[in-house]
Amino acid sequence: MKILQGLTERMVTDPEIWADRRRLLKLMGTxxxxxxxxxxxxxxxxxSDNSTVRTTPEFxxxxxxxxxxxxxxxxxxxxxxxxxxxxPWTLEITGQVEHPLKLTIDDLIKRFSPTERIYRFRCVExxxxxxxxxxxxxxxxxxxxxxxxxxxxVGFTAIMAPEIMPNQKSRKLLDWPYREGLRxxxxxxxxxxxxxxxxxxxxxxQNGAPLRLVVPWKYGFKSIKAIVxxxxxxxxPVTTWxxxxxxxxxxxxxxxxxxxxxxxxxxxxxxxxxxxxxPRMRTLLFNGYEDQVASLYSGLDLKRYY
Amino acid sequence: MQFxxxxxxxxxxxxVLRKKKARLDPLAxxxxxxxxxxxxxxxxxxxxxxxxxxxxxxxxxxxxxxLDALGPNPVEAFHLxxxxxxxxxxxxxxxxxxxQVVTSWRGVAPFRQLFGLTSFFYxxxxxxxxxxxxxxxxxxxxxxxxxxxxYLWPGLLAIFILLLLALSSPKQGKKLLGKxxxxxxxxxxxxxxxxxxxxxxxxxxNLADPLFYGLIIGLLFASRLVIWIRNRxxxxxxxxxxxxxxxxxxxxxxxxxxxxxxxNSRT
Numbered sequence: 355m356k357i358l359q360g361l362t363e364r365m366v367t368d369p370e371i372w373a374d375r376r377r378l379l380k381l382m383g384t385x386x387x388x389x390x391x392x393x394x395x396x397x398x399x400x401x402s403d404n405s406t407v408r409t410t411p412e413f414x415x416x417x418x419x420x421x422x423x424x425x426x427x428x429x430x431x432x433x434x435x436x437x438x439x440x441x442p443w444t445l446e447i448t449g450q451v452e453h454p455l456k457l458t459i460d461d462l463i464k465r466f467s468p469t470e471r472i473y474r475f476r477c478v479e480x481x482x483x484x485x486x487x488x489x490x491x492x493x494x495x496x497x498x499x500x501x502x503x504x505x506x507x508v509g510f511t512a513i514m515a516p517e518i519m520p521n522q523k524s525r526k527l528l529d530w531p532y533r534e535g536l537r538x539x540x541x542x543x544x545x546x547x548x549x550x551x552x553x554x555x556x557x558x559x560q561n562g563a564p565l566r567l568v569v570p571w572k573y574g575f576k577s578i579k580a581i582v583x584x585x586x587x588x589x590x591p592v593t594t595w596x597x598x599x600x601x602x603x604x605x606x607x608x609x610x611x612x613x614x615x616x617x618x619x620x621x622x623x624x625x626x627x628x629x630x631x632x633p634r635m636r637t638l639l640f641n642g643y644e645d646q647v648a649s650l651y652s653g654l655d656l657k658r659y660y
Numbered sequence: 661m662q663f664x665x666x667x668x669x670x671x672x673x674x675x676v677l678r679k680k681k682a683r684l685d686p687l688a689x690x691x692x693x694x695x696x697x698x699x700x701x702x703x704x705x706x707x708x709x710x711x712x713x714x715x716x717x718x719x720x721x722x723x724x725x726x727l728d729a730l731g732p733n734p735v736e737a738f739h740l741x742x743x744x745x746x747x748x749x750x751x752x753x754x755x756x757x758x759x760q761v762v763t764s765w766r767g768v769a770p771f772r773q774l775f776g777l778t779s780f781f782y783x784x785x786x787x788x789x790x791x792x793x794x795x796x797x798x799x800x801x802x803x804x805x806x807x808x809x810x811y812l813w814p815g816l817l818a819i820f821i822l823l824l825l826a827l828s829s830p831k832q833g834k835k836l837l838g839k840x841x842x843x844x845x846x847x848x849x850x851x852x853x854x855x856x857x858x859x860x861x862x863x864x865x866n867l868a869d870p871l872f873y874g875l876i877i878g879l880l881f882a883s884r885l886v887i888w889i890r891n892r893x894x895x896x897x898x899x900x901x902x903x904x905x906x907x908x909x910x911x912x913x914x915x916x917x918x919x920x921x922x923x924n925s926r927t
Contacts, residue, residue: 413732417732418733426868614808617861618862619804621801626732627732631792632796
């Protein structure tokens with residue numbers, strides 16, 4: 355199993371980051387034990403000579419959130435998302451399944467044992483992070499619902515709560531509620547996670563509580579937050595950003611340094627909480643998960659199906 | 661100083677700045693610290709005050725960097741900070757001439773120059789941020805990024821124009837270029853439009869902020885157009901032209917008397 359291959363540790367003086375590092379190693383250990391799935395951080399190769407890997411400081415990822423239902427400003431969801439009531443919460447699984455399900459978050463956690471995963475996360479805007487998630491492999495849940503042979507796609511729908519989400523109320527920018535989708539084989543891939551926690555704690559509201567998708571080889575906008583419904587479908591669903599700007603945000607949205615966004619390069623990325631003058635990192639095909647996921651796309655023209 | 665005296669203080673302060681009143685007495689306002697008192701006295705002069713305004717964002721940025729307080733993405737924060745202040749000072753530079761026309765206030769050229777150079781200063785910091793703070797001077801990556809990132813192109817155009825304007829800004833530059841100086845410096849509008857485009861193109865969705873600055877620049881452009889049309893009507897009527905609106909003493913001194921009429925009336 356490839357975990358820390360090709361990586362060297364970097365001297366870190368900040369005790370908080372050091373503590374995160376210890377936890378990272380611990381989590382990677384438990385992750386590897388609990389799951390037979392290929393876990394975590396594949397080879398990270400920055401543009402500089404020193405290869406580095408470190409979990410993103412918790413403060414950074416909890417205070418830098420693209421949660422457009424609340425605000426277009428990344429610093430605001432941490433305050434605004436407090437208003438979101440995540441209890442009680444029901445997840446519905448419908449469509450082309452043998453056993454439609456309705457589950458509370460407690461049901462979900464009891465019935466499917468959550469695992470710890472450290473994944474790289476790459477936003478289409480060009481920033482990236484390394485994050486310790488806790489969650490349920492989506493595959494486990496889908497198998498429980500038993501997709502019919504006719505099911506080819508999974509559509510995800512996020513919460514619609516205009517009374518607490520200002521940009522839903524004013525119908526700004528996107529067609530709410532937020533919707534995303536995966537091909538069924540992508541959804542069944544062992545790396546695809548339904549996250550319930552982050553940094554060993556329940557998922558913070560601004561990071562998509564109580565339940566969000568994490569697809570580590572795709573741009574972050576695929577990883578829909580605050581999911582209320584999953585629907586197994588025969589046709590590819592309409593997804594929010596793809597609907598908004600189809601030439602800029604594809605349905606696949608696989609991380610690919612060789613396919614620039616029409617307005618900016620995707621060749622490199624800026625890790626959160628980096629210091630000034632720290633070199634950018636080279637972005638890797640499938641965000642570094644090429645060995646695990648490339649077979650899903652054999653024969654697919656990645657430039658055309660971006 | 662107590663909070664309830666802040667507003668009367670500001671009212672007196674601005675009338676001192678406008679030279680409606682003699683100098684402000686710090687002691688009368690309860691400012692006892694000698695350092696604060698001399699700062700207030702120094703700032704009671706409009707030129708000093710504008711100079712202070714120009715360097716203030718830079719000092720604030722420096723403090724943020726020293727305190728490691730730029731937030732979760734410090735490199736991006738540096739870009740946004742320097743970019744927005746370059747744009748704000750560019751707008752301020754463009755406000756000066758219409759303000760002069762409306763208030764028939766003389767001697768504004770030095771202020772226009774100060775704000776223009778300040779805009780260039782923050783734009784240069786912005787470029788330094790891109791090349792060194794973000795890309796660590798790794799040239800192959802920078803080259804690829806410049807090719808693949810169209811939103812950088814109008815930004816490059818804007819900084820190139822601002823560089824030319826800054827270089828030709830001193831008195832010697834004006835003398836050297838003669839009447840071409842004014843032609844060259846009208847390119848500031850191209851720089852302004854390019855900056856807005858650069859701002860809009862890197863956003864994923866919400867355009868409220870760049871549209872706000874775009875609106876300001878649009879209004880300033882419209883005011884120039886109104887001035888230009890008025891000037892043209894005046895010349896059409898063949899009335900001996902009064903002092904040209906939108907001009908100031910320094911510009912007049914360098915323009916050739918014979919060409920300063922109809923041919924040069926585009927303002």
